[in-house]
Amino acid sequence: FFSSRGIVYKEKVWRLPVGNPQSRGKALINMLPLEQGERITTIMPLPEDETSWGELDVMFATTRGTVRRNKLSDFVQVNRNGKIAMKLEEEGDEILGVETCTDNDDVLLTANSGQCIRFSVSDVRVFQSRNSVGVRGIAMAETDRVISMSVIEHVDASPAERAAYLKRAASERRLAAGGAAEEEEIALTNEEIGEEAELSDERYEFLKMHEQLVLTVTEYGYGKRSSSYDFRLTGRGGKGIRATDVSKVAEIGRLVATFPVGNDDQIMLVSDGGTVIRVPVDGIRFASRATKGVTIFNTAEGEKVVSVERISEPQSDEEAEEAPSGEADTAEDSGEGNPE
Numbered sequence: 158f159f160s161s162r163g164i165v166y167k168e169k170v171w172r173l174p175v176g177n178p179q180s181r182g183k184a185l186i187n188m189l190p191l192e193q194g195e196r197i198t199t200i201m202p203l204p205e206d207e208t209s210w211g212e213l214d215v216m217f218a219t220t221r222g223t224v225r226r227n228k229l230s231d232f233v234q235v236n237r238n239g240k241i242a243m244k245l246e247e248e249g250d251e252i253l254g255v256e257t258c259t260d261n262d263d264v265l266l267t268a269n270s271g272q273c274i275r276f277s278v279s280d281v282r283v284f285q286s287r288n289s290v291g292v293r294g295i296a297m298a299e300t301d302r303v304i305s306m307s308v309i310e311h312v313d314a315s316p317a318e319r320a321a322y323l324k325r326a327a328s329e330r331r332l333a334a335g336g337a338a339e340e341e342e343i344a345l346t347n348e349e350i351g352e353e354a355e356l357s358d359e360r361y362e363f364l365k366m367h368e369q370l371v372l373t374v375t376e377y378g379y380g381k382r383s384s385s386y387d388f389r390l391t392g393r394g395g396k397g398i399r400a401t402d403v404s405k406v407a408e409i410g411r412l413v414a415t416f417p418v419g420n421d422d423q424i425m426l427v428s429d430g431g432t433v434i435r436v437p438v439d440g441i442r443f444a445s446r447a448t449k450g451v452t453i454f455n456t457a458e459g460e461k462v463v464s465v466e467r468i469s470e471p472q473s474d475e476e477a478e479e480a481p482s483g484e485a486d487t488a489e490d491s492g493e494g495n496p497e
Contacts, residue, residue, distance in 0.1 A: 158189060159199040159217075161251035165242035166190075167235040170202075190238050199255040207233050213257045214283060216264055217243050218294060218306035221250040224264065224393070225291030226281040229257060246290045254306040265307040265371070265388060266295045267400050267415035273446075274397030275388045277311060293394040305415045309385055312367045317354035319386040322364045325356065326384070330443065371446070372418045372438065373400055374426065376410025376461040378454030381444040382418070388446060402449040409449045414465035426454050427464040435468070 158166040166189045174183045185197055204210065211230040218224050225243055232240070243252060258264070258278045267273040274295045281292060295303065314322070356364070369385040379401075391397060400415055418424070422438045434454055442451045454462055 158185070158197045159201065159242055159252055159255045160191065160239075161196045161198050162192065163241060163243045163245045163252055164195070164239040165232055165235055166197075166239045167232070198252050201255060201257070203229075214259065214278070216256050216258045216278065216281065216306070216308065217291065218253050218255075218264075218266060218303060219243075219245065219250050219291075220253050220302045221247050222266065222268070222293060222295040222297050222303050223247075223250070223291045224266070224281055224294035224306075225289065226258075226278065226283050227287065228283060231287055241288050244288050244290050253303055256306060256308045258308045261311050263309045263311045263390060264294070265305075265309050265415070266303055266397070267305045267307075267373075267412060268295060268297050268301045268397075269304050269411040269413070270297065270301040271399055271401040271403040271406065271412055272297070272301075272397045273388065273400035273415065274393070274395060275309070275390050276393040277390065278308075280393040296394060296396050304412055307371070307416050309369055309371075309388075309417065310367055311390075312364065312386075314364060314386065315354065316389070318356060318360070318364070319389075321354040321356045322361060322368075322386055323384055325361060326365070326368075327443070369417045370419070370438075372414070372416060372424065372441065372465075372467075373412060373446070373450065374414040374424075374453070374462060374465045375401065375450070376413055376456075377408070378426070378452055378456045378462055379409040379450045380441055380453040381448065381450030382438070382441050383444060383446040385417070399447045402447060405449050410461060413462050416467060418467055419469070421469075423468040425466045425468055426462050428454070428456060428460050429463045430457065430460045432460070 158168065160166070168188065176182055185191060189197070210233060211228060213229040214226050215229050215232070216224060216226050232242070245251065260279050262278045263275050264278055265273060265275045272295070276294070284291070297303070364386070370382045371385055371388065372380060372382055374380040389398065401409070401412060418438045420439045423435055424438060425433060425435050427433050436453055441453055444450055456462065
């Protein structure tokens with residue numbers, strides 16, 4: 158368990174209370190020695206064989222855009238009162254996320270301003286000390302905050318290859334929809350593509366196999382799916398690239414979530430008004446990362462989306478009949494639990 162204060166705690170799974178989807182569970186404050194205002198921001202299941210932990214690294218990200226990389230084996234020994242995982246230097250900074258990674262991965266950081274940055278894991282050296290601050294992952298304005306960190310598989314592909322792939326994949330989706338699908342806004346933004354690439358079927362299938370879909374959702378319920386190939390690799394520590402149409406923030410709101418999803422996944426959205434909806438990912442439109450997307454949650458005036466979570470288990474046919482996609486309930490009535 159990694160906390161907002163930069164402390165890591167460890168607990169055996171068998172000690173956690175067993176419940177059902179409707180039960181409230183047990184407050185973590187009664188299980189872990191959390192301080193006032195301290196929150197658990199990341200829960201990481203780990204292999205039972207601790208000798209294998211040395212094969213993995215962990216990447217930390219904070220809300221102010223700092224990142225740090227350590228060996229997972231640094232956290233084998235964690236006492237009951239917790240252990241310092243990362244030193245937080247800036248006032249108000251918190252650990253946002255912790256993910257396992259390898260040198261073959263990339264890191265995607267996204268800020269609520271609509272900017273994002275993708276850089277190689279190898280751009281961040283492995284720190285030997287846990288009591289260290291880390292390095293700058295993304296440059297932001299003082300009022301901006303990082304809302305998500307995702308680890309994405311690295312694929313070597315030129316801008317021309319990525320552009321050709323996006324174009325062909327969009328054509329395939331239109332063909333699969335019988336030509337009834339809307340024209341997708343898929344194009345690389347602000348990149349020198351050069352001559353158009355010719356993708357062989359073998360190369361296309363390779364890129365398709367390693368493609369990941371990145372979901373973005375804004376405060377006012379706009380969302381979209383974009384290809385991981387639409388997020389180009391840049392150097393760590395810069396301002397990055399757009400993850401949404403930043404010129405339409407007044408209309409769509411600031412970003413609240415960005416993370417990889419699968420076509421069979423669903424997402425659960427919670428508003429500050431207590432409304433909860435569950436939406437199948439395959440019903441969310443594909444679009445370029447620099448576009449605003451489409452409405453997936455009709456928020457009321459003054460209402461904002463405050464939480465978006467991925468549900469990797471698809472609904473059964475019976476559940477789908479009982480709860481059509483996009484149907485909203487209040488948190489109290491839905492049985493999904495408290496938005497917090």
